[in-house]
Amino acid sequence: TPKSVDFVKEIKKLRKKKNAIILAHYYQEDAIQDIADFVGDSLALAQKAATTDADIIVFAGVHFMAETAKILNPKKKVLLPDLKAGCSLADSCPPADFEAFKKENPNHIVVSYVNTSAEIKALTDIVCTSSNAEKIINSIPKDRPIIFAPDRNLGAWLIKKTGRDMLLWDGACMVHEAFSIDKILKLYAENPGSEIIAHPESEAHLLKVAKYVGSTSGLLNYVKTSKAKTFIVATEVGILHKMRQDSPDKILIPAPVEDDSCNCSECFYMKMNTMKKLYLCLKHELPHVEVDPELSKKALVSIERMLELSK
Numbered sequence: 001t002p003k004s005v006d007f008v009k010e011i012k013k014l015r016k017k018k019n020a021i022i023l024a025h026y027y028q029e030d031a032i033q034d035i036a037d038f039v040g041d042s043l044a045l046a047q048k049a050a051t052t053d054a055d056i057i058v059f060a061g062v063h064f065m066a067e068t069a070k071i072l073n074p075k076k077k078v079l080l081p082d083l084k085a086g087c088s089l090a091d092s093c094p095p096a097d098f099e100a101f102k103k104e105n106p107n108h109i110v111v112s113y114v115n116t117s118a119e120i121k122a123l124t125d126i127v128c129t130s131s132n133a134e135k136i137i138n139s140i141p142k143d144r145p146i147i148f149a150p151d152r153n154l155g156a157w158l159i160k161k162t163g164r165d166m167l168l169w170d171g172a173c174m175v176h177e178a179f180s181i182d183k184i185l186k187l188y189a190e191n192p193g194s195e196i197i198a199h200p201e202s203e204a205h206l207l208k209v210a211k212y213v214g215s216t217s218g219l220l221n222y223v224k225t226s227k228a229k230t231f232i233v234a235t236e237v238g239i240l241h242k243m244r245q246d247s248p249d250k251i252l253i254p255a256p257v258e259d260d261s262c263n264c265s266e267c268f269y270m271k272m273n274t275m276k277k278l279y280l281c282l283k284h285e286l287p288h289v290e291v292d293p294e295l296s297k298k299a300l301v302s303i304e305r306m307l308e309l310s311k
């Protein structure tokens with residue numbers, strides 16, 4: 001019988017030997033978050049990727065995140081434990097259709113959420129994440145019309161927050177659209193003093209009843225500082241790992257989804273990464289993410305504008 005591998009021990013050894021850094025998103029499985037050198041939201045992860053001096057970046061997240069890291073580090077090897085770890089939101093914005101939409105609206109400044117392919121980023125003026133979207137939109141002169149892509153829910157929420165009239169791309173995340181508003185409101189009624197908190201990729205009816213709306217790091221921070229004891233958390237359930245560590249005295253209830261027969265509040269793509277795949281990709285330095293150099297240069301401009309505005 002083959003000897004079983006101690007993934008934690010082997011990953012630590014390989015990481016040191018190869019001068020690799022493991023970056024993980026809050027939606028990764030607990031063991032991956034625990035072994036990562038850095039865990040963050042998509043903005044913090046991009047910022048970390050932009051400044052690391054490691055030789056190899058192992059991205060425990062989804063493809064667009066690793067691709068962004070590669071665009072920021074064209075000379076470095078960027079590994080993704082499973083290349084199929086995509087994103088339903090990024091997939092909802094095909095480049096050819098988006099290019100046609102942009103051509104129909106040639107005077108618009110294009111702001112795109114980081115959850116997009118390199119092709120979309122190359123068609124974008126400024127990239128944003130849910131942590132800095134408001135700031136980025138507010139930085140655009142009032143007389144300039146704006147296209148916001150690809151998330152219609154985040155877009156609608158930003159229109160409300162900034163008062164800017166934006167043209168929205170009709171995309172969405174399958175995880176954040178799976179929550180059941182009726183079940184959430186029932187839970188809320190059953191837990192007096194509780195607070196509903198939500199990621200802005202959730203639908204408008206949910207954002208309307210949420211006490212706090214923010215990015216993954218925003219949600220973590222809110223739970224730490226709020227006086228409430230019980231929270232109904234409407235985002236991917238992986239976030240509960242860090243939330244429990246940060247706020248052990250709080251009661252955290254994952255928001256229920258419409259269809260009880262599925263694990264819809266887990267991002268199927270984020271969960272494609274496993275400790276075994278993490279170990280194997282570090283060991284073989286495969287699979288790695290590649291971006292066409294010309295495309296990469298174009299996409300870099302919109303990413304760098306975001307980083308500059310987020311300092």
Ligand code: 13P
Pocket residue numbers: 040041042043115129130131173199201214215216217
């Ligand atoms: P954050 O930028 O808030 O971490 O969100 C990333 C994401 O994919 C949300 O679904």
Ligand code: SF4
Pocket residue numbers: 062086087088089090115173174175176201236267268269270
């Ligand atoms: Fe994409 Fe949604 Fe998964 Fe985030 S949770 S990576 S937006 S599919």
